[in-house]
Amino acid sequence: MTEAWRPDGEDGRRGAGGPVKVRVPAKVNLHLGVGPLRRDGYHELNTVYHAISIYDELTARPGDTLTLTMEGEGAGELALDDSNLVIRAAHALAGYAGVLPHARLHLRKQIPLAGGLAGGSADAAATLVACDALWGTRLSREELAGIAADLGSDVPFLIHGGTALGTGRGEAVSPVLARPTSWHWVVGIADGGLSTPAAYRELDRLREAGTARPPLGSTDALLAALRQRDPRVLAAALGNDLQDAALAMRPALADTLKAGEAAGALAGIVSGSGPTCVFLAADEAHARGLARDLTAAGVCREVRVAHGPVAGARIV
Numbered sequence: 001m002t003e004a005w006r007p008d009g010e011d012g013r014r015g016a017g018g019p020v021k022v023r024v025p026a027k028v029n030l031h032l033g034v035g036p037l038r039r040d041g042y043h044e045l046n047t048v049y050h051a052i053s054i055y056d057e058l059t060a061r062p063g064d065t066l067t068l069t070m071e072g073e074g075a076g077e078l079a080l081d082d083s084n085l086v087i088r089a090a091h092a093l094a095g096y097a098g099v100l101p102h103a104r105l106h107l108r109k110q111i112p113l114a115g116g117l118a119g120g121s122a123d124a125a126a127t128l129v130a131c132d133a134l135w136g137t138r139l140s141r142e143e144l145a146g147i148a149a150d151l152g153s154d155v156p157f158l159i160h161g162g163t164a165l166g167t168g169r170g171e172a173v174s175p176v177l178a179r180p181t182s183w184h185w186v187v188g189i190a191d192g193g194l195s196t197p198a199a200y201r202e203l204d205r206l207r208e209a210g211t212a213r214p215p216l217g218s219t220d221a222l223l224a225a226l227r228q229r230d231p232r233v234l235a236a237a238l239g240n241d242l243q244d245a246a247l248a249m250r251p252a253l254a255d256t257l258k259a260g261e262a263a264g265a266l267a268g269i270v271s272g273s274g275p276t277c278v279f280l281a282a283d284e285a286h287a288r289g290l291a292r293d294l295t296a297a298g299v300c301r302e303v304r305v306a307h308g309p310v311a312g313a314r315i316v
Contacts, residue, residue: 018061018062019059019060019061020059020060020061020130020131020133020134020315021057021058021059021060021130021315021316022057022058022059022060022126022127022129022130022133022313022314022315022316023055023056023057023126023313023314023316024055024056024057024058024122024123024125024126024129024158024312024313024314025051025052025053025054025055025122025158025161025308025310025311025312026051026052026054026055026056026111026117026118026119026122026306027049027050027051027052027117027118027121027122027154027157027158027272028049028050028052028116028117028185028271028272028278028308029047029048029049029050029240029271029272030048030049030050030163030222030226030234030237030238031046031047031048031216031219031222031237031238031239031240032045032047032216032239032240032241032242032272033045033046033047033215033216033217033218033219033239033241034200034203034215034216034241034242035215037204038169040169042153042169043169043200044168044169045153045166045167045168045169045170046166046167046216046217046218046219047165047166047167047170047219048163048164048165048166048176048219048222048223048226049154049157049163049164049165049166049170049173050163050183050308050309051157051158051161051162051163051308051309051310051311051312052185052187052278052306052307052308052309052310053306053307053308053310054110054111054117054187054304054306055110055111056072056107056108056109056110056111056119056122056123056126057107057108057126057316058086058105058106058107058108058123058126058127058130059105059106059108059130060103060104060105060127060130060131060133060134061103061104061105061106061134062102062103062104062134063102063103063104064102065102066087066090066091066101066102066103066105067103067104067105068080068084068086068087068105068106068107069104069105069106069107070106070107070108070109071106071107071108071109072107072108072109072110073109073110073111073112073113073119074109074112074113074119075109077113078109078113085120085121085123085124085127085151085152085155086105086107086123086124086126086127087105088124088151089123089124089125089127089128089131089147089148089151089155090103090105090127090131092128092147092150092151093127093128093131093132093135093137093139093144093147094131094135096139096143096147097132097135097137097139099135099137103131103134103135105127105130107123109123112189112193112276113193114192114193114194114195114196115189115190115193115194115271115274115275115276116194116196116246116270116271116272116273116274116275116276117187117271117272117276118154118157118158118272120152121151121152121153121154121155121157121158122154122158122313124148124151124152124155124158125144125148125155125156125158125159125312125313126158126313128144128147128148128155128159128313129144129159129313129314129315130315132144133315141159141160144159145159145160145173148171149171152171153166153168153169153170153171154170155171156171156172156173157170157173157312158312158313159312159313160173160175160312161309161310161311161312161313161314162175162176162309162310162311162312163175163176163178163226163308163309164176165219165223176223176226178226178227178229179227179229181226181229182307182308182309183231183234183280183307183308183309184231184280184281184282184283184284184286184287184305184306184307185278185279185280185281185287185305185306185307185308186260186265186278186279186281186287186290186291186294186303186304186305186306187271187276187277187278187279187303187304187305187306188256188260188276188277188278188279188294188299188300188303189276189300189301189302189303189304190250190252190253190256190274190275190276190277190300190301191301192275193275194246194249194250194273194274194275195273196272196273198249199242199245199246199249199273199274200242200245200273202245202248202249203241203242203244203245206244206245206248211244212241212244212245213241213244215241216239216240216241221237222234222237222238222239224237225237231266231280231281231282231283232266232282234266234267234280235266235267235280236267238267238269238280239269240269240270240271240272242270242272242273242274243269243270243274245273245274246270246273246274246275247270249274250274250275252299253270253274253275253277255299256268256277256299256300257269257270257277259293259294259297259299260277260279260290260294262293262297263279263289263290263293263294263297264286264289264290264293265279265280265281265290266279266280266281266282267279267280268280277300279294284305284307287305287307288305291303291304291305
């Protein structure tokens with residue numbers, strides 16, 4: 001039997017009757033290999049997830065019903081009804097555990113909407129962890145990740161965080177074992193978002209037309225680069241099959257990538273389905289200088305400095 005995860009490291013009762021605050025990171029894909037379309041409508045993926053230090057926070061309090069409020073990125077744009085992944089995650093956990101889905105949830109967002117950083121998936125992961133503690137359902141991380149897999153392909157990874165290999169449609173997650181290394185990133189956030197399903201459809205169209213780059217295939221080179229702990233080696237191994245689609249849908253992203261290269265980034269790629277672009281730096285000082293230059297270039301709505309890997313959804 002899997003030992004239940006204790007949210008406070010002690011008796012697992014923290015949060016019952018009181019507020020629970022969970023911090024959850026954004027993710028980038030260091031390698032995103034997109035395979036053929038499956039019968040279930042998803043593409044076969046071979047990806048390496050990496051959690052970075054841009055965070056959303058979700059607070060769960062006792063309530064007589066299930067409600068959601070929010071502030072920050074996307075406030076006034078994001079629906080707060082049953083279509084929201086936060087509400088769906090709370091219902092999924094309640095149904096699995098056999099409890100009433102009653103909570104007052106408040107989301108403080110810093111991860112951009114539809115930015116290729118898995119912000120919605122992160123919020124779903126945070127909800128599972130927060131409500132598990134609030135309701136005293138005492139589920140293990142593995143059980144929470146199992147519920148997460150039905151909510152979205154990226155959600156199980158954000159329960160765990162770190163760096164991990166994702167297969168299937170991305171929901172089958174295995175930790176990448178490597179010596180501790182902190183990688184430094186500059187994150188260029190674009191105006192507006194891009195639809196992930198639309199990006200996959202565009203990639204299919206480009207491949208059918210013969211104008212997409214050859215598929216990335218194996219993650220072996222990327223995993224070997226992580227083990228070497230050299231940012232220049234890692235830079236050469238980064239790749240994203242969806243980048244062609246994102247550039248076709250948002251041509252201005254090419255200017256962002258060029259500006260990052262001109263500013264001295266070791267490498268730059270579109271994050272996930274875009275439109276966020278991430279740039280690898282040699283170290284923290286290099287990242288800060290790169291961020292200043294990228295900001296001055298005026299090709300992004302906002303530029304942030306981040307590091308990774310970081311832990312997944314955790315009570316704070």
